[in-house]
Structures are given as structure tokens and as C-alpha cells.
């Protein structure tokens with residue numbers, strides 16, 4: 001689908017950011033333990049300082065920043081206000097913002113989540129949102145539609161990095177395909193003919209080993225690969241996991257970078273190291 005007069009599609013904007021800044025997503029996950037390590041109190045002021053510092057250090061250089069909504073929501077409405085400011089400031093500084101809220105609901109309620117995160121008029125408008133297809137891929141239709149209309153994107157949970165995901169995602173359907181492969185095929189259909197990259201991505205853990213059984217390249221969209229750093233995966237292992245689809249991978253690191261704060265240079269050096277390592281294997 002093309003947008004002769006609409007906003008530039010997320011996939012196009014992401015491809016450009018990956019090519020110019022290097023393919024890396026850094027998560028903004030203000031864990032209580034990280035706030036403590038940074039010498040901050042576990043309160044709204046600490047949250048705001050943590051998020052602001054991360055944005056100041058990284059938003060002008062990494063392709064994607066991924067604030068994890070739960071760590072903001074736990075402070076109630078004032079935490080959500082910090083999330084709003086974080087998203088806006090990171091976007092203003094040039095990063096694409098992927099809000100990680102893993103939303104999923106029946107279609108009519110999904111429309112409200114879509115209006116919250118994917119409509120350009122919303123205070124929480126983000127370039128992309130993580131969503132769960134496990135109420136049925138079709139339940140995501142309102143989010144797909146809103147994303148298309150607003151030049152935004154989705155990252156749909158397909159093969160998650162946590163070991164518990166297998167019981168759902170590797171389950172085999174009556175026609176012999178796995179649930180995860182079915183999700184990937186739906187995404188391939190959303191992204192058909194998109195150039196240079198579709199706007200509807202999959203979340204595929206970097207921790208999972210060889211995934212050659214899955215149609216990752218066919219997705220023709222970005223593959224968010226969490227699990228690098230604290231969960232044990234490394235950039236060097238990406239080609240073995242993603243094979244020919246590695247060029248579409250956006251590796252995602254949260255604690256592995258954040259543990260180097262609050263020093264701005266420490267955060268920047270760490271993100272640069274990860275981005276360089278990824279570039280080395282992606283080419």
C-alpha cells in the first residue's frame with residue numbers, strides 16, 4: 001500500500017533510521033533496582049530523571065527507543081505523564097519511539113488502544129506499539145488500520161524471548177502449522193509489496209536459537225529482537241538465529257545499556273558498542 005498524501009509509513013522511516021543510525025533499539029525500562037543503582041529514589045521524580053537522562057543520552061543517535069509502559073504506569077497518572085513527556089521528547093530529538101505496552105483485546109476495545117498509541121492526535125502517540133495477537137490475529141485489525149492511517153507501525157508478539165512462550169507460540173494447529181508461523185504469515189500479508197520495509201513487524205527473541213523453520217524473511221517487515229544483553233543473547237549470534245532475515249532485525253537491549261548510567265557518556269558508549277557489533281554481523 002502506498003500513501004501518496006498521507007504520513008510517511010513507519011517501515012520507510014525505520015529503514016532509513018536503521019541505515020543511518022545503525023539497527024539498534026534501546027529499551028527505557030526504569031526498574032526499581034536500576035533507579036537505585038543510578039542513585040535515584042524509587043518515585044516519580046526518580047522515574048523522570050531516569051527517563052530524561054536516557055533520552056538526552058540516546059535519542060539523537062539510536063534508531064529506536066522503547067519505553068516500557070509498565071515501569072511508568074506503576075506510578076499512576078503521574079507516571080503516565082512522565083511516559084507522555086518521554087515519548088514526545090525522544091521523538092523530538094529524532095528517535096523513533098516504540099511504546100512497549102503489549103496491548104491485546106477484542107477488536108472494539110483494541111480500537112481504543114489504537115486511538116491511544118497510534119493516532120497522531122493522542123498525547124501518547126508513538127511511532128509504533130507492541131501488541132499481542134493471542135486473542136486472535138484478526139482482533140488487531142483496528143490497530144493495523146489506525147497505524148496505516150497515521151504512518152505508525154506495530155510489533156506483534158510472534159516468538160517471544162521468554163521460555164514460557166513456547167506452550168502457546170509453538171503449538172501446532174490442525175493444518176500442521178505452528179501458531180507463531182501463522183502470526184508471521186499474517187504479517188507477511190500486511191506487508192505485501194511494501195518497500196523498502198513493511199510497517200508491521202514481529203517480535204522474535206534473540207534468545208531462541210536457530211529459527212530457520214519459521215518464515216521470517218517472508219514477513220518483509222522489521223523483526224524486533226529482544227534478549228540481547230541481560231537475557232544472554234549477543235549480537236554475534238544474530239545471523240545464526242535469523243539467517244537471511246538478519247537485515248531486517250532490530251536488536252533490542254534494555255538493562256545491558258541502562259546499567260551503564262547515569263553517566264551520559266557511559267550510556268552512549270555502551271549503545272555505540274552494541275550498534276557496532278550489530279553492524280559487523282549484519283554488514
Ligand SMILES: O=C(O)c1cc(=O)[nH]c(=O)n1[C@@H]1O[C@H](COP(=O)(O)O)[C@@H](O)[C@H]1O
Nearest residue numbers: 027068130160161203226230231253254255
Ligand atoms: O516486546 C518486547 O520488547 C519484549 C518481547 C520479548 O519477547 N521479550 C522481551 O524481553 N521483551 C522486552 O524487552 C525488554 C528486555 O529487557 P532486557 O532483558 O533488560 O534487555 C523488556 O522491556 C521486555 O519486556
